[in-house]
Amino acid sequence: MMDMLLLGITAFFAGFVDAIVGGGGLLQVPALFSIMPGTVPATLLGTNKFASIWGTAVAARNYMQKVSVRWSMLLPAAMMSFVFAFLGAYLVTHIPPTQLRKVLPFILAAVAIYTFMKKDFGTHDRPLFFGNKEIVLAMLVAAAIGFYDGFFGPGTGSFFMFLFVRIFGYDFLRASVVAKVLNVACNAAALSWFGFSGHVLWILGGVMAVCQIGGSLLGSHLAIRHGTGFVRKMFLLVVVALICKTTYDGFFRV
Incomplete structure (x- = not known):
């Protein structure tokens, strides 16, 4: 029960952060691995995906009540995210x-420096493409980042946000908003494999999902209320x- 409580609290804060800019996995995945070290890694990753998809979906719904999106562009892009995330997950094996x-x-680091140096970056909504051109470009971005999510994963939501800005x-x-919808598609692709292969702790994942939803509602509410500067x-x-995190994993982790 104590482990479940700790993971529930972590899931709440992960949902909060993820609802605003993505990156909830920075909190949730290490917590799962540290609290349940004897569990098969694939099962922990599957449980993480199950909890995360609910939080991300609720955040996306909350955003879409206030921020309009073009579904003619977003649905084909989401389909590409799903397909290529599944291919990436297969290839990583x-x-x-x-x-x-x-x-x-x-x-x-390049993304951070670019965003920091351009003070007006992402502060104004000025779409550059419309119609078929926007749809094709969105599908290409979704395919590339979707594949990355399935193959590796860290920072997927942040990459989606940066590229769409x-x-x-x-x-x-x-x-x-766009990043949330595409992230749901990526998570669904991974979860379909983890669930099929029996690598999800459903009860724990359900508790964490409820906590994720609470954090997502709060995070998306604050983002909508305080606007683009806050995000x-x-x-x-x-x-x-x-x-x-990725520097430690890539150069110092044994």
Whole structure:
């Protein structure tokens, strides 16, 4: 019961952070591995996905009540995220992402520096593409980041947000909505495999999912209330945390 309580509290804060800018896995995955060290890693990852998908879906629904999105673009992109996340998850069972671990901190550092230096980055919603061009570009971005999510994973939501701000001209709030929907598709792809292969602790995952939903409701409410400036600051904090985490994993973790 104490383990479940600790994981529930962690899931709440993970849902809170994830609802704003992504990166909830920074809290939730290490907590699962440290509190349940004797459990098969695949089962812990499957349980994490089951809890996370509920929190992300509720955050997406909460955002969409206030922020409009173009479903003609988002649905095809979500389908690409699902398919390529599944392919990435399949490939990682044959090719370990060893080299990607070492490159990722530098990619994230470039994202952080770019966002910090451009003070107006993501503060105004000025879409650059419409119609078929927007749909095709969104599908390409969704396929690339979806594959990355299935193959490796850290920072998926942050990458989605950055690219939809940088390439499509969205503000951080609208990009966050898009990122949530695409993240749900990625999580669903991974969860379909973990669930089928029996790698989900359903009761624990259900408790964590309820806590995730609570954190997601609070986080998305604050993001909507305080707007793009607040989301931008949280984005930078999470990316810096991701840089620290991925640097440790890539260069110092035995």
